[in-house]
Amino acid sequence: MLKNDLYLKALAGDPVPRPPVWMMRQAGRYLPSYLRLQEKYDFFTRCETPELVAEITCLPIDEIGPDAAILFSDILVVPRALGQPVEMKSGVGPVLDNPIRTPQQAMAMRPVDASQALGYVMDGIRATSERLDNRVPLIGFSGAPWTLLCYMVEGRGSKDFSTAKAFCYQHPEAAKHVLKLLTDVIIDYLNAQIEAGVHAVQVFDSWAGLLGPEDFSSFCLPYLQRITEEVRGAPVVLFAKGAWYALELLSWRTRAAALSLDWTVTPEYARQAAGLDITLQGNFDPSKLLAPVGAIRQQVRQMIDRFGKDRYIVNLGHGILPNVPVAHARAFVDEVRGWSK
Amino acid sequence: MLKNDLYLKALAGDPVPRPPVWMMRQAGRYLPSYLRLQEKYDFFTRCETPELVAEITCLPIDEIGPDAAILFSDILVVPRALGQPVEMKSGVGPVLDNPIRTPQQAMAMRPVDASQALGYVMDGIRATSERLDNRVPLIGFSGAPWTLLCYMVEGRGSKDFSTAKAFCYQHPEAAKHVLKLLTDVIIDYLNAQIEAGVHAVQVFDSWAGLLGPEDFSSFCLPYLQRITEEVRGAPVVLFAKGAWYALELLSWRTRAAALSLDWTVTPEYARQAAGLDITLQGNFDPSKLLAPVGAIRQQVRQMIDRFGKDRYIVNLGHGILPNVPVAHARAFVDEVRGWSK
Numbered sequence: 001m002l003k004n005d006l007y008l009k010a011l012a013g014d015p016v017p018r019p020p021v022w023m024m025r026q027a028g029r030y031l032p033s034y035l036r037l038q039e040k041y042d043f044f045t046r047c048e049t050p051e052l053v054a055e056i057t058c059l060p061i062d063e064i065g066p067d068a069a070i071l072f073s074d075i076l077v078v079p080r081a082l083g084q085p086v087e088m089k090s091g092v093g094p095v096l097d098n099p100i101r102t103p104q105q106a107m108a109m110r111p112v113d114a115s116q117a118l119g120y121v122m123d124g125i126r127a128t129s130e131r132l133d134n135r136v137p138l139i140g141f142s143g144a145p146w147t148l149l150c151y152m153v154e155g156r157g158s159k160d161f162s163t164a165k166a167f168c169y170q171h172p173e174a175a176k177h178v179l180k181l182l183t184d185v186i187i188d189y190l191n192a193q194i195e196a197g198v199h200a201v202q203v204f205d206s207w208a209g210l211l212g213p214e215d216f217s218s219f220c221l222p223y224l225q226r227i228t229e230e231v232r233g234a235p236v237v238l239f240a241k242g243a244w245y246a247l248e249l250l251s252w253r254t255r256a257a258a259l260s261l262d263w264t265v266t267p268e269y270a271r272q273a274a275g276l277d278i279t280l281q282g283n284f285d286p287s288k289l290l291a292p293v294g295a296i297r298q299q300v301r302q303m304i305d306r307f308g309k310d311r312y313i314v315n316l317g318h319g320i321l322p323n324v325p326v327a328h329a330r331a332f333v334d335e336v337r338g339w340s341k
Numbered sequence: 342m343l344k345n346d347l348y349l350k351a352l353a354g355d356p357v358p359r360p361p362v363w364m365m366r367q368a369g370r371y372l373p374s375y376l377r378l379q380e381k382y383d384f385f386t387r388c389e390t391p392e393l394v395a396e397i398t399c400l401p402i403d404e405i406g407p408d409a410a411i412l413f414s415d416i417l418v419v420p421r422a423l424g425q426p427v428e429m430k431s432g433v434g435p436v437l438d439n440p441i442r443t444p445q446q447a448m449a450m451r452p453v454d455a456s457q458a459l460g461y462v463m464d465g466i467r468a469t470s471e472r473l474d475n476r477v478p479l480i481g482f483s484g485a486p487w488t489l490l491c492y493m494v495e496g497r498g499s500k501d502f503s504t505a506k507a508f509c510y511q512h513p514e515a516a517k518h519v520l521k522l523l524t525d526v527i528i529d530y531l532n533a534q535i536e537a538g539v540h541a542v543q544v545f546d547s548w549a550g551l552l553g554p555e556d557f558s559s560f561c562l563p564y565l566q567r568i569t570e571e572v573r574g575a576p577v578v579l580f581a582k583g584a585w586y587a588l589e590l591l592s593w594r595t596r597a598a599a600l601s602l603d604w605t606v607t608p609e610y611a612r613q614a615a616g617l618d619i620t621l622q623g624n625f626d627p628s629k630l631l632a633p634v635g636a637i638r639q640q641v642r643q644m645i646d647r648f649g650k651d652r653y654i655v656n657l658g659h660g661i662l663p664n665v666p667v668a669h670a671r672a673f674v675d676e677v678r679g680w681s682k
Contacts, residue, residue: 162631162664166628170631266586291510
């Protein structure tokens with residue numbers, strides 16, 4: 001039914017003629033067509049309007065040509081659904097009302113029915129599926145419990161999220177109440193996305209790497225495990241950015257179909273840690289898309305040679321930067337599409 | 342001559358009854374006595390006035406009791422000496438005039454005589470030595486070439502220093518001209534510090550971890566190698582924050598006496614990568630100093646048990662946070678001082 005199922009084949013471990021490619025934040029600010037929509041509609045209007053979600057999600061499919069689409073949305077829709085309004089402040093990033101600063105606030109949190117509270121995301125998925133018309137698979141996603149807790153406690157982006165970490169160290173039971181509640185909501189949310197039509201889901205634990213290995217095992221791993229066990233009907237990809245030390249645990253102790261990697265990890269290290277029975281995704285340094293096109297193409301080839309064509313999805317090691325020239329993003333994708341052994 | 346030489350013994354690999362302890366940024370904003378001086382004198386006045394350098398450097402020695410003092414200064418004194426004025430903007434951090442944005446600007450850079458241009462640092466060292474009166478060793482320091490280039494090109498702090506990285510990818514020859522020039526200046530600067538009386542020097546490559554392993558080998562390693570080879574008369578400690586993948590290279594391909602570690606690295610991983618003939622320093626998560634005192638003390642004991650008492654210096658994995666209660670910093674240091682097998 002799908003015209004291009006390379007991405008799903010790579011997740012399943014089926015042999016492919018070449019690895020699939022997509023880019024985190026591929027429907028983002030580096031695209032002039034996205035910037036035009038950004039001028040007309042504010043951030044959450046773009047996330048909540050199914051026609052806009054469909055239009056934005058498909059922009060890179062039409063203009064750049066990756067092998068998968070990722071739903072246009074944001075990880076902070078979940079805290080918003082849980083009663084923390086989020087404002088996108090230009091030059092600052094997201095700012096959340098009512099950050100959780102006391103154990104009482106944490107314990108008072110109550111779950112929501114994600115399929116209802118985030119129904120607009122499912123509407124966006126249906127509108128996108130129609131517009132995609134089976135050209136490529138559609139990826140759904142959520143923030144991971146730890147990363148969402150970081151924002152919900154800190155109240156905004158931070159280089160070290162030390163307020164959020166201090167909260168966890170001072171009130172571990174309250175923190176774990178929030179993490180468990182988030183896990184429940186995320187599982188329902190991802191299952192609803194799958195029911196609405198996404199072909200795979202990715203869980204972004206963008207701030208995992210702020211934790212050392214022991215804290216990762218306390219505050220990330222158990223919740224990621226449950227998500228991979230209780231999300232059904234589609235493969236789950238985990239991206240624990242910065243948590244190089246946890247690749248082995250994530251591979252062997254979760255049911256993830258794939259691990260997404262940042263660029264500090266060599267292909268050889270990742271494969272050795274994760275073993276042979278899991279797909280790896282990544283991990284081109286996003287800043288390297290600012291290099292000359294010839295260098296990009298050469299390094300993409302080397303990356304594929306080192307990861308190997310099977311059980312591998314070409315991607316960046318983090319989201320594409322807003323100042324990347326479109327021609328460079330296109331060269332990155334083109335080089336993969338033209339790859340042959 | 343030194344009343345407490347635990348730190349130097351640990352660097353030399355000599356057996357010690359307990360490991361030494363100090364904290365990165367121990368003379369910093371968490372100390373009320375520092376904040377009072379901060380109110381009276383601006384940042385570079387504090388760095389440039391030998392009496393203030395001596396007073397600030399000794400504050401934690403008097404109030405907290407670590408086994409080494411680290412000179413109060415800043416890594417950005419080097420770009421300043423090279424002709425890039427630096428302004429410390431409250432809420433923003435350092436902002437550098439005339440960031441390097443073209444290969445022409447880079448190639449036009451000329452070295453300075455560090456011992457002359459940074460003579461005030463050497464005066465500060467002499468004043469501090471007098472005030473310390475051989476109670477504990479004095480550590481000198483410099484930013485590493487890569488980390489200084491990051492600031493000199495980006496012009497300010499950044500979460501990804503993508504402008505600086507892009508400059509290196511687009512103009513590798515010009516970048517390497519700046520890195521080599523910085524290396525020459527840093528070697529002279531550290532040798533002058535040693536001549537003025539510091540007992541050891543630490544090189545802070547705070548942004549090493551923004552690079553992947555190949556780029557680390559291009560833009561960091563060769564310069565760190567030269568520094569460890571050409572700085573004479575005192576041990577050199579390297580702190581390549583975030584570059585977990587490079588511990589083996591840093592241990593075996595440089596002449597560093599010690600490697601400082603961030604908190605994503607387990608003691609076991611670090612020791613295996615670095616081997617037995619090098620001292621390890623670190624790596625308590627700075628956010629954990631916000632945990633209750635009992636938890637801090639327990640985790641410090643566990644950390645020492647795992648690293649072992651010899652060839653080990655207790656420290657944080659990065660600078661102490663400004664909001665750490667003084668009593669917590671004191672508990673961290675006390676627990677090490679009271680440690681016995």
